[in-house]
Amino acid sequence: MKLSRYKFELPEELLAEYPAEHRDEARLMVLNRKEQTIEHKMFKDLIDYFDEGDLMVLNNTKVFPARMFGVKEKTGARIEVFLLRELNVESRLWDVLVDPARKIRIGNKLFFGEDESLVAEVIDNTTSRGRTLRFLYDGSYEEFRKKLQELGETPLPKYIKRPVEASDEERYQTIYAKHEGAVAAPTAGLHFSKHLMKRLEIKGIDFAEVTLHVGLGTFSGVEVEDLSKHKMDSEKALVSEETAKIVNEAIDSKRRICAVGTTVMRSLESAVSTNHHLNSYNGWTNKFIFTPYEFSIANCMITNFHTPKSTLMMMAAAFAGYDFLIKAYKEAIKEKYQFYSYGDAMLII
Template sequence: MKLSHFDFNLPSELLAEYPPLNRDESRLMVLDRKTQTIEHKMFKDLIDYFDEDDVLILNNTKVFPARLFGNKEKTGAKIEVFLLRELNAETRLWDVLVDPARKIRIGNKLYFGEDETLVAEVIDNTTSRGRTLRFLFDGTYEEFRKKLNELGETPLPKYISREVEPEDAERYQTIYAKKEGAVAAPTAGLHFSKHLLKRLEIKGINFAEVTLHVGLGTFSPVEVEDLSKHKMDSEEFEVDEHSAKIVNEGKAKRRKICAVGTTVMRSIESTVSSQGALNPYIGWTNKFIFPPYEFSIANCMITNFHTPKSTLLMMVSAFAGHDFIKKAYAEAIKEKYRFYSYGDAMLIL
């Protein structure tokens, strides 16, 4: 398939600027692949589609406040620094994006915070906007990370045009987030409330957790018409033995195995045995899933509504069928579903 197959006209007013008041009261479009039917529900109705011993797989990554604002030495120019990845904890080296990039050269120093106790030196150019920074801070590593968290801002996607608000620190995070390392939320999980998770647990649904630290590569635009030539950025992930056991037992019982989000789907599809079982694994994945693709683990998935030409839309199309997703998205636009990170959800059975 080609990039142009995943283009569609998305009205800008359907991009969600704010989350719903209550997490589990977003809308839920339910797609049944067997009957090719579409239902319109609320997210809390999700419980009606699962039974005892079914499995939900969650991504327990935690978003850290990755967006910093500093000032360039001498000129005082305001520079945005987006933390991507810690390269070395001991030397405090980070891969970052800077904006405006044309002003930032090797050897420049950036000062953060009113007291300017946090300083960074540019030591390498990695891409047109990418830089490697060495942070200079007089304190322990724990104090350094605390300082980053104090000065950093919740990394809402750029399409959200408003200022970051205090509530975003909590709402742009799943309620089961544990392991810090993501620069974007695994957004399918944002719809789960504590109450809904408890109801699912009481019903006998089993939960498995994986960790995939979402990077900006997930949202990088595809710039080649031939999808086989697109390269995904690598993201760090882990599937532990306990979760693999829960998933494999569910598969053996022929239960529903539901991937909550594209990040979970990419994780589990990146570590499959030759017998089609889920293997424990710690490492990196740059797996790019687009049609046609044979899925090995999950037989249903929860996902948000994605933007045109995105790798996320391509994965969902591979899972549900391209024509069915096209029909569902046309219906979503007609019914004014909310798109993207803070938007509504889809359950694909």
């Protein structure tokens, strides 16, 4: 498959600046692969498509406030620092992105907070925008992490031009988030409300959890026409033995297994055994799923509407079928569905 096949005109007003007022009242487009039908529903109608014993697999990663603003020594220039991953706990080394990148050199010091109580030194230039920073802080590791929490803000995607609001801290996080480590939300899960989860449980739907700490690579554009040449950034994934057991029982009972989001699908497909069951897994994954691809675990998927030429759209096309997904996206634009992180949802059955 070629990159150019995933290009489409997305009107700017369809990029969601805000989430739906209530989580489970986002719109839901339902794609039935067998019947080739498209239905227009609300997210809370999801319950009508599942029966007792069906399984939903969730990503319980938690977004941390990864975007910080500091000033450069001497010049006082305002620098945005986006924390990507912690490299070394003792040395307080972090991989970060800096903006504007051209102003930052090895040896530069950055000061954070009104009292400038947190200082970081640039010790490596890893890529054109990436850097390695060493934070200089006298307190304990717990105090240091608390300081990062205090100085960081919710890392809304760059397409959202408005300032971060207090409500974003809650809304850019799933209600079942547990393990901190993501720099972007697993967005399909943002539509689940406590009320909807309760209704699903009462109906007898089972849940299992994986952890995939979403990195910015998930949202990086593809820049090669031949998709087989694209390299995904690695992300930390964990599939517990308990989750593998629950999923494998569902496979053996031929039940519906729904991956809630592309991150769950990547986690499951990164831990497949030779007999198409799920293994426990604790490691890194850079799995890139695009057409043609044979899925081994999930037979149903919830996902948002993705931007042109994104790896997320490519995975959705591999699962729904390329022509069917393109037809659905045309329909979504016509019906003014909201796209991207705070946008509406799609259920592919």
